[in-house]
Amino acid sequence: MESDFIAWLRRCVPAHPRLPLGLRDDAAVVSATGCGDIVVTSDLLTEGVDFRLHDCQAAAIGRKAVAVNLSDLAAMAARPVALLVSLALPRTGAATLARALYDGILPLAAEFEAAIAGGDTNTWDGGLVISVTALGELTARGPLRRDGAQPGDSILVTGSFGGSLLGKHLTFTPRVREALALHARYELHAGIDVSDGLSLDLSRLAAESQCGAAVKLAAIPVDPAAFELTRQQPAGPSPLEHALADGEDFELILAAAPGEAQRILQQQPLDIPITCIGRFVPQRGLWQENPDGTLAELTPRGWQHRGREK
């Protein structure tokens, strides 16, 4: 989608008393009377853009459709509550395909204790479309937001980046448990999940926080798959470029004050590594920090053309 449509939509959708945080995070916080706040997010996956039915098993596609939504809940530090799954299925073999999709959907829903709260199953003459909505609940800490990073905060990331196309884009574990554990134990200022690219999503978090981000490129944890991609395509991007721009890593970027970040880094409370890759700075934009401490502009790269609404 063209980004001017997204801009148009943002202008047309008025501020609403039901949306205390507006529409600037990975998921929306919705206020219901006598009920409090609930976190909601939707992702729609289409054949040919997000997956090819011939390249991957249907169960893996169903799993991914749920996992990307759980990753959005993780970015808000929300606990999964329920999922709604709507399918547009090609007529031929529709029931078989639907069952195979649910073979991937149901175990992940069970793993994260999310109820399947309905949806809509249809057949049509087109390709496969999967639309999932996830509902989450907040802990006493409230939502983790995109707009809370402060100049001086450390940039922390979970896991490693790049080369997700070789498999991780289908098999990743949404960082729900990690987000909840960190949010409960430490003072986090902001968070986002990396769906469209480390550099692009980091620049978004910085922009929402009205500051900039300076990255030490050498500190970025590059996934072995990024090296493998470069080995397969030597004329293509370097492993570091893959890490910065590939997207679909579904790891977390977090902001924390330097002292708190130091505690997290020393304690390493997760089963996966947490790495500091730089710091937030007053100068708006994305930067790389040279060894001598000077900053040079870094262009955010990623899946911008997907034009997701949020």
Place this chain on the structure above:
Amino acid sequence: MESDFIAWLRRCVPAHPRLPLGLRDDAAVVSATGCGDIVVTSDLLTEGVDFRLHDCQAAAIGRKAVAVNLSDLAAMAARPVALLVSLALPRTGAATLARALYDGILPLAAEFEAAIAGGDTNTWDGGLVISVTALGELTARGPLRRDGAQPGDSILVTGSFGGSLLGKHLTFTPRVREALALHARYELHAGIDVSDGLSLDLSRLAAESQCGAAVKLAAIPVDPAAFELTRQQPAGPSPLEHALADGEDFELILAAAPGEAQRILQQQPLDIPITCIGRFVPQRGLWQENPDGTLAELTPRGWQHRGREK
């Protein structure tokens, strides 16, 4: 979709503590910790099945995608809170089409005070798919359910039935205000909205309530559009047959004890008529009540082949 897939799915989706009512109503009630109950429903509309882009204006399609979900909230007597709108758009003219869809979506959302709480806007090589999720909140009366009708209860309906294809299927007003007003003022036992056909949806409500429904055919309020359809196609169904089977009337079927039903019928508290079309009976199934009081079997008809999950 084949109905055995739906049956398979129901078996595979286990009972869940988050779903106090299970998945047998028009929308699901989801329990969130520290938040209470929220009502959720999803409907997905596809080009060629639910609409043809050449036959109707895009704004009308966008409006309908929201309205069918609001109608599901009405069936539960839930107050609309928020909507998530996900689109799979054909690449050519995607932004123009998306804006036109929202020209129908936004006014209806505003009319029913529902926030647009996000969604996902994508382009692809296929046709138009619109997936909407609606969130609603319950009043102090709790949800109106499908399973509360009792033998002896009157069958009440709002508005009139049949011939929706001539226009009402796009222009209908979801009966949210009507459901909330009736649920607040009277003791309703059960409710459902008519999406797939008066006779089919009535038989579903009766089945969930573990009783039967006996209809006085002469009492059914037949819409003028049903007569017009029969005039256009004299060899086709009669106006009454249209009323029983066409579907997409998006009116309400309600169950109330005879005395309460009498109060409602005398007071006629809505801007649209409420009619009694029969009574619930102990004998399971759908029946027509003859003038002499005997019952004859009536076959439920409607859009069963759409195979919606719920």
